Structures are given as C-alpha cells and as structure tokens.
Amino acid sequence: MFKKILISNRGEIALRIIRACKELGIKTVAVYSDIDKFSPHVSAADESVSIGEPKAYLNQNLILEIALNTGADAIHPGYGYLSENSNFIRAVEKSKIKFIGPSAKSVEMMGNKLNARKLMLENNVPVVPGSVVPVNRLEDASGIANEIGYPIMLKASGGGGGKGIRMVSDEKELEQAFNLTRSEAKKAFGSDEIYIEKLIINPKHIEVQILGDHYGNHVHLFERECSLQRRFQKIIEEAPSPSIDSELRLKITSAAVQAAKACNYFNAGTVEFLMDENRNFYFLEMNTRIQVEHPVTESITGIDIVKEQIKIAAGERISFEQDDVAIKGHSIECRINSEDFDFSPSTGKITNHKIPNLPGVRVDYGIDIGSEVSLYYDPLLSKVISYGRNRREALARMLNALENYLITDVETNIPFLKQILKSEIFANASFNINTLKNAAFTKEENTDLxxxxxxxxxxxxxxxxxxxxxxxxxxxxxxxxxxx
Structure with missing residues (x-):
C-alpha cells in the first residue's frame, strides 16, 4: 500500500480523497493556489505546498516536481484538471510514481469520442446513429445529416464538460453551426475534429459506475440518474434511477461492463448512456475518472469508491465480487453552486458556513469560513447527499438539509434546487435532459425574518x-x- 499520496486537485474532491487516505493510514500532500490558501483541504492534509497562480493546478511539471520532492509514491487527480490528461499520466508513470486512475491508453481511447464510438460498435454496445469518421467538410456533414435525419448534434471528438456541442434542427442551420462547433472545438480541445450524431429527442441521461483491476476483473455498481441538467451540466443526481426496472438494469449494466472490458479498463470509470422515450439506450461516452456524483452510488452500495481506486492502483484486486453488490435504499445528490438567481457567477469571501447535521445527510464541501470564491474555478461549492430507505424518504431528508444549509457572502442555487425537488416533475420522475433548459430561477425575497x-x-x-x-x-x- 502507498505511504504518501499527493492530491493534484482542490475543493470538495481534494478533501474527499484526504478523508479516504486517512482511513487507510496514508499520508497526504495537498497543493493550493494563492486563492485557495484558506480552503479546507489545505489544513486537512498532512503536508501542503503552494503552487501560486490560480491556473497552476494544470501545471504538469510543477505538480510532478512537488510529488517527487515530498516523497509521494502516488498521485490522485480527482476529477477535471489533469485527471484525463494522457501526457500527464505517462509522465507520472515514467517517474515511477503511481497514477491513481486508468492507463494513458484507456484515457486516449475513450477521451476521443469518435474513437470511443467505433470501439463500442465493434463490441456490440449500442451507440447513437451518426458518423464513424471525422466530418471535415460541410458537404459531408450535409450528406450524413440527410441520411440519419434532422435534428442532429454536432460534437467535438475531444469534447467534454458540455463544450463543443451544438444542436442543428434543419439544413438552414447547418453551415453556421458546423463552423462554430469546429472553431469552439479547436479553441477548447486543440483539435477541430467533430462528428455527427442523431439527436435523441428528450432523452434521459443514465450512467453506470464501473470498477476494474489489473487482473481483468470488472464490476458495476449499478446506475445513476443524471437527467436534471442545465447547459449540459448536471445539478441533481440520484441512485438508483427511478426510470429503470430490474430487466433494463441488467441490460444497461451489462453493456457498461462490456464497454470497460473493450478498452481493458482498470480503476474507477463511468459509462454514460442516453435513453429514449421507448427505453432504448445508447452509449454516449465514458468518463475515465471519479465522478462528482459518486457519493450516491456509495450510499446505496456501501462501497467506498475512492478507497477502491487507491487499492486498485496499489495492485490489489477489487475487494468484492459482482454478486456481493446490492442496491439498498435510495440516494439523492444536489450540487451547491455559487450562482445568483439569474445563474450569473457569484463571488466573495465566506464568513459563515453551517452545514446541516441531520440523519441520512452527508455534505462533501470544498469551502469553509475564510474561503474565497472566485471566477477562476468551477462554481461547485459543495454537494449535499441524502439517503433514505426509499426515494420518498431520501427526498424529504434532502429538502430538510437544504432548508438547514447556511452559506453567507455568496449567492447559491439552493432556492433553485428546492424548487425542482418540490415539483411534480421530480416527484414522478418525468424529467429529461431538456426539462431545465428554460427553467426559471424564482428569487426568494430577503425579508426581515x-x-x-x-x-x-x-x-x-x-x-x-x-x-x-x-x-x-x-x-x-x-x-x-x-x-x-
């Protein structure tokens, strides 16, 4: 087992990894920018090293140098930043430090969405109809679009995080959307390679958590419902999905395990699917890292995914078999973002932070008193995770938690989350990925009370x-x- 792990990340995921390391008896090294000097992960780690400017979390050479200087024998990247950077993974491996995640080859195979589509087709995993080669000319795009039928989606091959994606309703919109998508892809991902998919009308977003080890063992930890999104960003997730029955669950989890085996995957990963109104599901992408929403899976399975990541990277086998995993209860996660009522970023220095201490509620937070919320980073402040014997109890506990969560000096999306959770759409799970597309955020009045x-x-x-x-x-x- 590792003796010391450097966490090349910040916020709630850095603190989450530190907690897992402490339970495993592993020393930790945190890195922090000038803005994050008073963030909780800095004081929680056994050692903390300043990296200076806000963007330094992406500085591969600096992160690796700190790991070597502090004697870390492994690096956990969390999510985002360097977690899916194959060049960084190779550099870490070359330095004889373990990267807690998949191989660079797996990341490259699944990081290019077009190559991933090809691989899934070859391994009988259903994919959305569309192109299987890069679309470089408008004429080719027009031909493919007419063949599969409008509406379509234009997507960057190296995309992610909701960038490099455009919907095209008809031929008249194609040229402008084609040029804009290629330009955005080049700017965001360094390549203007794009591909085309048939637009699945109002689908649900269902994802499956998988684990693989270095001995060819692969297991799934069931599915998560992630359809409540705004601008392609998830804001509420739950497990298990209220839209999945046992028969469909078996099919979709089996497809996810097949996808993992197809790229010889090891460590934690997530296979994402779109499900249409007829309950047909299609491979969307594979995220080769820990997911923001992993706590809901931990809640219903009792498995600590971060600990499993660390153990697998240390050369251990997965500590359980597929038949040992069962769904128990229901869990919901809400992402607490620093956003004003019109979804504009909200910044400031936190002067009071009071998390709800209630039964069946877990809060993974990345801020505390003294933390500075800036425009440099993702607006995610914390995650509230509720657990109950069933969906109704998990929902009641979540609403109670949100009512009792205090963050001052920045606006948050808590009022918006409560509005969604109290809606009939949430109660009967009739939502899809477009439900919140034009959702209004009703501002709560600041009264004397x-x-x-x-x-x-x-x-x-x-x-x-x-x-x-x-x-x-x-x-x-x-x-x-x-x-x-």
Missing part, C-alpha cells in the same frame, strides 16, 4: 427574540424560518 435568522446563526445565538412582532426561536435551525 431571513436577515434576523442569518444574524442569529452567525452569532450562534440560542434564544428567542422578536422581529416585527414575530417571535423567533433560534436553535441553530435558521432556515426553518418561513415568511407569511
């Missing part, structure tokens, strides 16, 4: 007082206060 509640929470006041003749009883549950 809310202001008083925030003041009481900040001062940790435990007593009773009056505002506008209303008796307030503050017992550290400030968000239970309601307006008339």
């Amino acid at each position: 809310e202001i008083a509640a925030v003041i009481a929470a900040v001062m940790n006041y435990r007593g009773r007082f009056k505002v506008n003749g209303n008796l307030i009883n503050n017992q550290n549950r400030w968000t239970e206060l309601k307006y008339d």
Whole structure:
C-alpha cells in the first residue's frame, strides 16, 4: 500500500480523497493556489505546498516536481484538471510514481469520442446513429445529416464538460453551426475534429459506475440518474434511477461492463448512456475518472469508491465480487453552486458556513469560513447527499438539509434546487435532459425574518427574540424560518 499520496486537485474532491487516505493510514500532500490558501483541504492534509497562480493546478511539471520532492509514491487527480490528461499520466508513470486512475491508453481511447464510438460498435454496445469518421467538410456533414435525419448534434471528438456541442434542427442551420462547433472545438480541445450524431429527442441521461483491476476483473455498481441538467451540466443526481426496472438494469449494466472490458479498463470509470422515450439506450461516452456524483452510488452500495481506486492502483484486486453488490435504499445528490438567481457567477469571501447535521445527510464541501470564491474555478461549492430507505424518504431528508444549509457572502442555487425537488416533475420522475433548459430561477425575497435568522446563526445565538412582532426561536435551525 502507498505511504504518501499527493492530491493534484482542490475543493470538495481534494478533501474527499484526504478523508479516504486517512482511513487507510496514508499520508497526504495537498497543493493550493494563492486563492485557495484558506480552503479546507489545505489544513486537512498532512503536508501542503503552494503552487501560486490560480491556473497552476494544470501545471504538469510543477505538480510532478512537488510529488517527487515530498516523497509521494502516488498521485490522485480527482476529477477535471489533469485527471484525463494522457501526457500527464505517462509522465507520472515514467517517474515511477503511481497514477491513481486508468492507463494513458484507456484515457486516449475513450477521451476521443469518435474513437470511443467505433470501439463500442465493434463490441456490440449500442451507440447513437451518426458518423464513424471525422466530418471535415460541410458537404459531408450535409450528406450524413440527410441520411440519419434532422435534428442532429454536432460534437467535438475531444469534447467534454458540455463544450463543443451544438444542436442543428434543419439544413438552414447547418453551415453556421458546423463552423462554430469546429472553431469552439479547436479553441477548447486543440483539435477541430467533430462528428455527427442523431439527436435523441428528450432523452434521459443514465450512467453506470464501473470498477476494474489489473487482473481483468470488472464490476458495476449499478446506475445513476443524471437527467436534471442545465447547459449540459448536471445539478441533481440520484441512485438508483427511478426510470429503470430490474430487466433494463441488467441490460444497461451489462453493456457498461462490456464497454470497460473493450478498452481493458482498470480503476474507477463511468459509462454514460442516453435513453429514449421507448427505453432504448445508447452509449454516449465514458468518463475515465471519479465522478462528482459518486457519493450516491456509495450510499446505496456501501462501497467506498475512492478507497477502491487507491487499492486498485496499489495492485490489489477489487475487494468484492459482482454478486456481493446490492442496491439498498435510495440516494439523492444536489450540487451547491455559487450562482445568483439569474445563474450569473457569484463571488466573495465566506464568513459563515453551517452545514446541516441531520440523519441520512452527508455534505462533501470544498469551502469553509475564510474561503474565497472566485471566477477562476468551477462554481461547485459543495454537494449535499441524502439517503433514505426509499426515494420518498431520501427526498424529504434532502429538502430538510437544504432548508438547514447556511452559506453567507455568496449567492447559491439552493432556492433553485428546492424548487425542482418540490415539483411534480421530480416527484414522478418525468424529467429529461431538456426539462431545465428554460427553467426559471424564482428569487426568494430577503425579508426581515431571513436577515434576523442569518444574524442569529452567525452569532450562534440560542434564544428567542422578536422581529416585527414575530417571535423567533433560534436553535441553530435558521432556515426553518418561513415568511407569511
């Protein structure tokens, strides 16, 4: 087993990895930018090293140099940043340090979406109809689009994170969309290679968590429902999917394991599918890293995915077999983002952060008092994960948690999340990836009652007082206060 692991990441995932390392008795090294000096992962690690400028989390040479200088024998990349950079993986392996993740070859095979489509077709994993070679000319794009039928999607071969994607409704839109997609792909991913897929109308986004080891063993940890998205970014996930029955579950998880075997995959990965209104599913992509939403899978299976990642990288076999894994209960995750009511980024220095301490609730956070929220990084502040014996209980616990979560000095999307969770669409799981496309964020009014509640929470006041003749009883549950 490793003695010391460097975490080449920040925020909640860095803290999450540190927690797993502590439980395994492994020392940790954190890296931090000037902005992240007071972030929780810095003080939680056994050692912390400054990397200076905000973008330095992407500095491969610097990260590797720190790992060597601190005597780390492994690097955990988390998600984003260098987690799916094959050049970095090779550099780490060359330095005799273990990379906690898949091989560079697997990352390259699945990182290029077009190559991944070809590989899945060769291994009988269903894919969305479309092109199997790069589309470099408008004339070729037009021919393929007419063959499979509009509407279509133009996608960057090296894409991800919702970038390099455009929907085209008809021939009149094709030329402009074609040129813009190639330009965006070149800017974001260094290549203007794109491909075409048939647009699946209002699909659901279902993904399957898989694990593989160095001995050819592959298992799945069932599926997650990730259809509630805004601008191709997930905001609410749950496991298991309320849209999947046992028969379909067997088919989709089997396809995911087949996809993992096709690229000789090891460590943690996620195979993502689109499911149409007739419950046909199609391979979308494979994410060759830990996912933001992995906690919901941990909740329903009892398996610590980060620990499994570390053990696999250390040369151990997967610590369980497929028949040992079962779904127990239901789990929901909400991503807490620093966004104003119109979804504009919200920045500031956190002066108070009070997480809900409630039954069946877990909070993976990346900020605390003194943390600076800036425009340099992803708006994700934390994740609230609820668990219940069934979906109804998990939902009730999530709503209670969101009502009792306090973050000051930045606006968050908590009001928006509550609006979604309280809707009939969520209750009956009738949503799809387009449900929130034009969703409105209703701003909550800041009344005297809310202001008083925030003041009481900040001062940790435990007593009773009056505002506008209303008796307030503050017992550290400030968000239970309601307006008339």
